[in-house]
Each structure stands twice: as structure tokens, then as C-alpha cells.
Amino acid sequence: MSQAAHALPPGTLLHEYRIDGVLGVGAFGITYRGWDTHLNIPVAIKEYFPADLAIRKGERVTLKSAADEELYHFGLEAFVSEARILARLKHPNIVRISRYFNAHGTAYFVMDYEEGTTLAMIARSRKEGFDETWLRGIFVPLLEGLRAIHAQKYLHRDIKPGNIYIRQDGVPLLIDFGAAKLEFGAATNYGYCALTPGYAPLEQYEDGGVQGPWSDLYALGATLRRCITGKRPVDAKTRLLAVEQGLPDPMAPLAKIAAGRYSSGFLEIIDSLLALRPEQRPASVGAVLAQLETGEAAGAVTSTIVPYVPRQHMRNHKILFIGPVGVGKTTAIGALSDVPVVGTDQTASDMTRSRKEKTTVAFDYGIMNIGPNERVHLYGAPGQERFDFMWEILKKGVLGLVILIDNSRPSPLDDLAFYLKWCADAVGSATKIVIGVNFMALDQPHDLESYYRFLLDEARVPKIKPPVFEIDARNKTDVVMLIQALLVTIDPGVQDYEL
Template identity: 50%
Template sequence: MASLPQYRNALQPQTTLHEYRIEQVLGAGGFGTTYLARDTHLDKPVAIKEYFPSDIAMRAAEGTVQPATTEREPDYKWGLDRFLQEARTLARFSHPNIVRVIRYFEANGTAYMVMDYERGEPLKNLLIANPRLPEAQLRRLAGPLLDGLRAVHAAGFLHRDIKPDNIFVRTDSTPVLIDFGSARNALGGETRALTAILTPGYAPLEQYSPDGKQGPWTDLYALGGVFYRCLTGTQPPDAVTRMRGDTLADGLAKAASAYSAPFLRAIGWALALDEKKRPQSVDAWRAVLLAAASGPAVPKAPPPAATTERTLRVERPAPLRLAPSPTKRSWLPLATALGVALVLGAFALAINHYTRPADAAPHDEGRFRAQVLQQFRAADTNGDGYLSAEEMRRFPFLAKEFARLDTDGDGRISLPEFEQARRAQLERRLAKRTD
């Protein structure tokens, strides 16, 4: 049996920080240590992150943290200021897919941020057991992650370090963005090699240079890298290596048998080396990533039973050929294909209305979920990721059943609850047609 890791620079169990009592180390990296602690006032577990840049800091016998040398003191203080800035920014968020900072404070010559303790595990651990995740599961992760990232960008902030380690998956399978990279970005180039600051495969080219222009496209590249890892089972090639010989398209092409071509193309778009050729916002990428077909090519259905009714048949469009990251030039066939798909989808719905359900075209799950997401976001006027009773009034029938739809009893409707209600409505309509 493997022994537990020993964290020699960590605070000892039973150490107290204000009303918090340290219980154990949850993990440690080059810029900090995270502890499981107990809030002795509220008697509940919390996670506490301590600023501890191990390359330039040391812990004294009494537990205080200080720069290892006087030469490193300016770097240490600069990183400390950025750590506190990150804590202040995160404390403003109350979003289900962003780590929640309850409070932050300075003590022991360093700083701490206290966060909700979440039960689950990092996506990195899930990928050890299941190196490749199905497209349906990736879509379920993508929506909430993009919701959280959109809120971060709307506040004028970037994550800067999205990777499987920094996506925490709760026991109910919902994801949380954790461990923002502002403090380590502040120390980049001054204290460590860039390859130690960055995570190859998930960091775009602009993060390798202090003059690189970073923006929402920087985080989207990293998230695209996460999906690449999830669907290929391999680490995405790092940006510098891709400059010499790009194998990204080959990796995506090998996944074409298990994932839809539009979904793969959307991931390739986010992973474009040139930041100008990537989606420039979460909304731009979401529109392509989550509106794509929900799976690989569908096998042909068996011939319909003989019927006296006259029916029309619409063939599924041929799968789009996978291409490298879309450019302005490659948007034309993509837009054309999406337009054809929408026209055919509307035509199939019209056929479905005038024929028996047994002969109708199957329900398009991808389109349904995209419509539900669009409705939810339009109703979510305050952008908190939930619908209040007031916001639900735009759906009169559902508003009457608010208490029943609020399955977790938190006084608000989440996206999964809203989707479940919309799905039930659709199923009732289809059932009436069969009567």
C-alpha cells in the first residue's frame, strides 16, 4: 500500500487560523498549499488555500512564511498582492461553477483564502480511470464550465490556468473552476522557468511571452485543450512544438469515429495557434460547440412498416469532413452546413406534425438542449446561473409549478431542473399525439 505524501512545509494538523482548525493537507503546488480545515464557529468543513511560493519562500519554526532571501522579497510581495487580488475578485462571485471564496485574510506573513469544501475529485483523477469521455458527458461538462468562464470574463478577469487539475467535478457530476492562475502569472519569468509556470498543452503561445496579448481567447484555448485530452486520451501537443510541426488535426481526426465532426471542429477552432483565429468570446464558441450534432454518424434506421399514409423522408446530411482550426475561409462551409441542418430540422418537424409519430423523424437532442440553454440564459437576467420565481414568470405554465420543479428546495431553478421540466413538457406533447 502506497504511503501518503509528506508535506514538510505545510502547517501541522490542529494549527488554528482565526476560527479555522487545520485538519490535513489536500494538495500542494509550486505556489500554494490547500488544506482541509474545520470552521469551529459553524462546525463545518472548509478548504483553505495558503500562499506559499515554494521556490522563493520558506517556513520558519513558528509557522510564519517569509522570502527565502532578501533578493526574493520583492517577488514574494508582488505575488502576495496578486494572491489577495485574486481572493477579492473570487469573493465577488456566487456562481455554481466557480470556486466560492468565503473570506480571505493575512496571517503568518502570508495570506489565506477560505473556500467552500466541495466533495468530489479533479477531472484529472477521473481521466486516470476513464482516459476518454463520451461526447454526451463532455457536453454536460461544457455548458456549466462555459457559464462559469463567461461570468469570470464579464468581471474583467481571466483564469489563466485551465487544465484537468483545475476543474473539480462534484459527486453530482457538476464541474467547478478552481485554482485561478493570477498569482503564478505575476511571478512568471522572474522566479521560475516559463515551462514550470505554464502547463504545456493547455497554455497558448501568448502565455509564453510577457508581451503576449491575453484575453478570453486564452482561456478558451486551455479549455479546448482539456476537451482534446478528454476525447483523445492523450495530452494536447504544446503550442511551441506545434509551431515546428502541428499534429493537432491528426489527433482530432483519429477521434472522428466516436465524436461528431462539428464538435471536433469547434475544439480545433479553440486550439488555433493564432489568437485572432480563435473564438473571441465564450458566447461565440458556445454557439458552435453546443449547437453541433450530439454524436457521430447515426446508423440508418430500419425501413418503416407499410402504411397507407403518404410520408416524406429527409436524409441526414453527410458528415462534414474534419478540417484544421477554422479560419474565416472555412466558416463558409460550416455556416452552410449549419444552415442546411436547420432547414432540414424545421422540415422534419413539419413532417412530424402531419404524420404518425412512428414515421416521424427522431427528436434532435442537440437542438433541443441548445434551445433550452438559450431560453434559460435569456430568462437569467441577473446572470447568476439560476432562475428565480420572478424570472420564471416568462414561462407561465412552469411558473405555476415552481415549487415542484425546485427539486433541491433552494428557492431557485437550476439549468438541469429547467431542462428536466422542458423535457417533460415535450414528452407530454408527444404522448398526446399518439392518443
């Protein structure tokens, strides 16, 4: 059954709002055309309705299975986040929200209703394509809307023709921010993935892919490409597979295939947005707007830079790595540190020798610079319990903790339970945690899903559910991903940290 078939029927009343019809459906919700019976004006009403998890009995939304309650509430929290995001984003090119409320076992928010249609509908009906003047007329306002989103430390993460609404007066609006905070935590790995093939950049497919303004810019570039070519862009994973096999990128540059129909500078700018690798794209909306003024291709970033605007005056931070012997704490700190790591390794003289020749007996220490005036002090705690007095010393003043787990050990889930309990007892629930699983191999009994299920087990004590990632401690990108995830859990506004 299609999700539209689950929609509330016309005439249904939600407080003072009357449902008049369906405007659109998505993976996690239904948007209705409605009427405010108090003010006598049309409105748009969005309902949280994940069709894979929920059914409708009369007007009430209920779960298909009680086992899905955790996932349902993860999504509901994301829906509330969407409402809050839109309430904060006051911009002429972003849809405006006026109210949020709960009813019938689910939640709703009310938006301004604008006469018009989506860019997807226009593109399907406009066989002759679009001229450059028209495309620039929507490109620049959408960039300005994106700049407002990014200024609030949010990403849209699902820009596509269906999520761009063109009002009757031609003004474009960014709509459907369901993916902007669609962070189900572990639940995303059960199949809830906020991306649209052809428009999603490569980093949205990758576990721990570093997303930033460049990710939204890729999706906007793909949207413009669809308008120019009349075809859905080639999926980023398909492009990567071809490139890794030594084949040409199947997404031919617009500067080549659309030459003569559009100015070369305009096409080159769109091509720069569609660079496969994030570090090859423009770093910010401002960079693209500046290049549009000159007509030259936007410059690519020289590295995956994630700018951070400090929310506190604190210049020094502290992160503690904990985990069993041989898990890779020293290696991970070495991958991040901008200075040689200070270690306290000694030759192993007990059962630890079977894991490694030398072992940390006090702590490892490194420094990671995150800007001209800020740095993170990285500490690695010794793995043996007989040195747990060092754990108590090192926990003082930590910004967050990284638990590293060795998946090749006999009982890695028991190790994780042990360290989670220590965290709960020693530093409390207010301190944020991220988990990295090292030494993952296909022939091992535990895969990443085993850790997700372990964390979602309601019978487990303590009920701490930090994000978990598969990593290689030798790989700086993997370890940076852990720190990025930790910083975002500490402060969701800190998506843009320069690491």
C-alpha cells in the same frame, strides 16, 4: 523537498479554522482541507506559500533570502488579487470564497469545501475514456463559468484538468485562480511563469503576447482533448517549431483521429479552440456556446480583437511617446496610426546627424481608432533636451506615457533613468508608464533582464517600476503590445481594448 512537505500539520489552528489535511499544492500555494470550528462545517483553505522563495519555521513562513523580499511581496499581492477575484465571481461553476486573513507571515483565504475530485484524477482512473454526453455535460457549465469571469474583465490563464473540480453530483467547478492576476511585473522574467505546458496557448509563452478570452478557450479545448485522447496535448511551442520548419502540426485534428467516436460538429468545435494562432480561434465564449447549439464549428476571429467596454464617457485619449533621438518614436506612431502621421521633421544640423538625417523639432502626431466612438491621439516628443519646452506642452492631459529606449546607445540605462526622473518630476506618479526597448541585439551588453534589475533596484530614485518590453518599433504587433500593457496598468479591467 516537495512543497507538500512544507504544509502545516493536521490540527493546526488558523483563527477559527482547523487544518485537517492537504488537498493540493501549486507553485505559489498550498490548499488544505479544513474545519470551521464556529459553524461546524468543512472548508477549503488556501495558503500563500511560494516554495522557491519561502521556508516554514514552526508555523511561520519566512524568506529563504532577504534578496527575494521584492518577489515575495509581488506574489503576495497576486494572492490577494486572487481572493478578490473569487469574491466577485458568484457563479455555480466557480469556487466561492468566504474569507481572507493574514497570519504567520503569510496570507490565507477560505473557500467552500465540496466533496468530489479533480478532472485530472478522474481522467487518470478512467481508462475507457469519456462519452460525448458526459463531456458536453461539463463543457457547457465550464463555458458559462468562463463567461462570468470574462464579463468581470479577468482571464483564468491556467485551465487544465487539475484545475477543474467535479463535485459528487457531477457539477464542474473552476478552481485555482492563482494565475488570473499573477502579474509579478518584471519578476515574471526571473522564472515565475503562470502556465502549464500542453494547456497554455502560444501567446502565454510570448513576451507581450496578446491574451484574451481566446486564451482561456484554448486551455479548455486542450482539457477536452486530454479527455478524448487520454494523452497530454502537444505543447504550443513544439507545435510552432514544427509549423515554422514546414512540418505538419504535431497536434492532429480531433475531427480526424477521433472520428466515429464523437459527433463531427463537437470535434470541430474543440479543434477550433486549439488553433495555434489566437486570431484563428473563437473570439468569445458566447460564440462557442452558439455553435454548440447548432453543432457547427465555431467561427474564428478575423483578427486579434480585444473588445473594450468603456468605463468613462471620455471619447478622446492622449498618449505621449518620449525617448532619445533616433529611438523610433515616429516609426512606432506610424505603425499604430490610422491616419498619415503629421511630423515636424527637419534636416539635422547638430550632433543628431550621426543618429539620423532628419529629426523631430516639435512633435509627431497620429490617431489610433479604438472603436466607433473612441480614439487615441498619439504624440511623439522631440528627443533633444533643447526642445524640452515641447515636453512640458505635450504632457498636458496625457492618459499615459510610453518611454522608448535605444539599447544600441552607449548608456541606455542612463537614458532610462533620465526619462523616469522627468516623468516623476513632470507628470507625477499617478500617470502610468510603459517602457519599450528598441534595437535589441544579442551582442549588446544589456539584455531585457538588465532593465528588470535596474527597475527593481531599491536604491534607485525615483522608485517607479513600469512594465518593460523588448520591441521592434516597425512591428505593429510589438507597439500594440506596449499600448495594451499601458492600458492595463491604467485600469486592470481594460484588458479587452480593441486595437
